[in-house]
Amino acid sequence: MNPMRVVVAPDSFKGSLSAAQVAACIADGVRAARPDAVVTSLPMADGGEGTLDALLAAWGAEAQVIDTVDAIGRPRRARWAISPDGRTGVVELAEASGLPHVADVTPQPLHASTRGTGAVARAVLDAGVAEVLVCLGGSASTDGGAGILTGLGVRLLDDDGAEVPDGGEGLARVSSLDLAGLHPRAREVRWRLAVDVTNPLVGEHGAAHVFGHQKGAGEGDAEYLDAALVRWAGVLERATGVRTHDLPGAGAAGGVPSGLVALLGAETEQGALLVAEAIGLPAALADADLVFTGEGSFDSQSVRGKVADGVARLAAASPARPPVVVIAGQVLLPAAQTREAGIAAAFSIAPGPIDLNELLGRTSTRLTDLAAQITSLRAVPAPR
Structure with missing residues (x-):
């Protein structure tokens, strides 16, 4: 028996x-x-905070560490990982751009960004992986993933050709994208986004209106950020032909999937199932x-x-x-x-x-x- x-x-x-x-x-x-x-x-996770630890435990691996910035630009060290076979790099957004890391200051919902996570993603690409798993959740920003793209070398420009600031404030002014500096491997690898929500990018069920208050956004801020995300989605659609306004899951982590799906061909997946497969x-x-x-x-x-x-x-x-x-x-x-x-x-x-x-x-x-x-x-x- x-x-x-x-x-x-x-x-x-x-x-x-x-x-x-x-x-x-x-x-x-x-x-x-x-x-x-x-x-x-x-040990499991749903694709948000804790996913990196779950994967490290399952793989018996140790985290890599990089110097980057938090959601409001202050110096921070963030962890990332590579699977035992060297094929998959893991980026947990909350490591660099998480809400708990900026809890000591007054919320800055219009300025917080994911630029620090972009620096982590760059390090993962430099490591030569074939795919990048981005674990979304616990975000302090509503920037549509623009900060990650900026960290990978994309320039967001306004009507006069000047670079816009980080965060939702910049999205409200962006008119075009300069992709000349995009990391050379960014479009060569497979991008997988672990999400645990199905919310669209914009509208009453979108990133700003549903999750913005968690990041300090008042009603007026939420309206401003939603309009900024609409503008951002329009810029992305003109540049790539990919519409992300109502894409299920695009509202995760302040709209991060929108930028990565449109520019890098990223795939959104149910975080728990993705983690389950990986372990x-x-x-x-x-x-x-x-x-x-x-x-x-x-x-x-x-x-x-x-x-x-x-x-x-x-x-x-x-x-x-x-x-x-x-x-x-x-x-x-x-x-x-x-x-x-x-x-x-x-x-x-x-x-x-x-x-x-x-x-x-x-x-x-x-x-x-x-x-x-x-x-x-x-x-x-x-x-x-």
Whole structure:
């Protein structure tokens, strides 16, 4: 009789534990209940913050570091990575252009940019990779990816031929593009953009109106930025023939996909599925008996492109079709909707009414205990 095979593929519990730490706690619980279990831990991410760490952990690789700037131009060091086979370079936008790095100053929604991420992308291209994976999420800017392109050598010009400033303010004045200085390998590699939203670039559901307030944009700022993004999309369309105004996912990370899709032929993909492919999750699920995933809050957004959704989809498509169980800080999705999403069950680590700070302090213990209890419910698997 073969040992029980368990795959552990959670997201992080933001503000508490990293995805790798969550996976380790759950794995400890599985082994406590079934010492003979074969546990495969594959920490996950949805393409946003934490994706770089998830990939580094899965690959057993170490990050590279580069001197760059943050979203408002201050010096910053940012990490990036190369896959073990040397083919894929990984850029996590939040490393250089993330919102937490500018939380110490008054928000600058019209001026913040992704130029620092462009410097990281340049370093990745210089390393000779065949494809670049850009992990979007946690952005401090709404610049349509213009900063990344600027970092790669593109010049954004106004009606008089002068370069426009960084950020949304510059997009409001841009009239044309000078591509003469574009990095020579920028159009030779494959660009893949990990996104976890389907919002278009502009309009009431676009980058500025939906996500701008998170970056300090008031109502007037959001209107200004939306108009700037419309102008930017028009410039891109005239230059490339590619329309990005209503492209699903183009509103991610302040509209970054618009510039990269139009000028570099980038492809947007569901972040969780892209990460899963990169770390080998589909192969691990092929003979699994049970799958654990998890995140801080399991709710309606969790089954719309987040990690739990990606794991459930891949499990359903695998030969073994193993049941997927979610362990979360809080569970807000009803059981019927959980099952509709292809998830067998979802459990909260909260033992009952409890103070949030106390729960955060007990997250590791509760994850391990709950994983052990759930594992104990599984019948001994039939011989293969």
